[in-house]
Amino acid sequence: MKLIICGAVGYGGIERIRDLQEFLRENGYEVIDQFRDADYSYVEDFRDRAELSRKIIERDLKRIEDADVLILIADSPSFGASIEAFLFSMKGRTVIAYAENPARSPWSLAFARRICRNREELLKALKEMGKEEIRTIPNIWGEHEAEFIYENFGCICPVTGREDRARITIRYVPDEWLIEYESLDRYFRSFQNREIHHEAVVSEIFSEISKRISPRYLEVAGEFEERSGVRARIIKRGGQKNGI
Structure with missing residues (x-):
């Protein structure tokens, strides 16, 4: 099972992602490192960085295609991470929202199959993932049969x-x-x-x-x-x- 961890990159968020990556590797999971080729946490303003923005988005979307489960750090919302979680869930893949602190945006939780508040809950959820055969996608089309x-x-x-x-x-x-x-x-x-x-x-x-x-x-x-x-x-x- 391949995992990818998404969340806010700026303001120290990248360290939370890397810390959780290392924790999951220590527990035997294969974790995709989206920062292996590029760390853009130093960029303060993307308004004049159109080419860099395009490359980052293309690379990130390609990386999530390789994952089986996306873990979204949901207590520090990110525009990009929330979009990645939405696209991932619409392909029938599992999104887990990970929030050690209160989640102040419903968007970071809306497309998650599980919400985990600590690392023990996260490990339990991942263990149960392997037993699931039927994939699901969010119902954004309302009531129908x-x-x-x-x-x-x-x-x-x-x-x-x-x-x-x-x-x-x-x-x-x-x-x-x-x-x-x-x-x-x-x-x-x-x-x-x-x-x-x-x-x-x-x-x-x-x-x-x-x-x-x-x-x-x-x-x-x-x-x-x-x-x-x-x-x-x-x-x-x-x-x-x-x-x-």
Whole structure:
């Protein structure tokens, strides 16, 4: 897992970033050093530094592309770091807001999946990141209903030991977060070699989506291929559509 730490660079902020970088490296994480080739903390005014500004922005945006998790130091807001966090989150990647002190701007927290107040909480959050299969993005489009259909679901029947094939349909009304639907393929493929009953498949998918995005309404349906002359369709619903 590659991490990048973003935050205010001026007024001593770069030292906070470097200190947190070193702490995470000591705990076994690979941390991208965006200051390796350039330290611009000495620049007091960018108004007459258009070329330098362009190069910094291009380099920083390229660096965050290499990261799996972005940690935003959220108690000393930065225009650039907040934009980086927004762009990162809109690609379905995880942003963690790190704030040892009060965060006085909602923008530094708005696109974070986790908010950590100390280093122990941060390490715990990072440890849990590796278990998450379904990616999410912020819901900036308001109330709506979405439907995803996955035709190639497979698992193993625990009774016969044979492969079960199914179509999985997900309908939901989001709240603050959306499913980044391309990540569903990776999540569903994790079932391929598992022995699991039909009912457990639907229940587990329902629980995982509920945990990841807390939708206002969620429906998960599994339509399984015929077995012994019987075709099974398992549905689980929860929440309310509120007029959608």
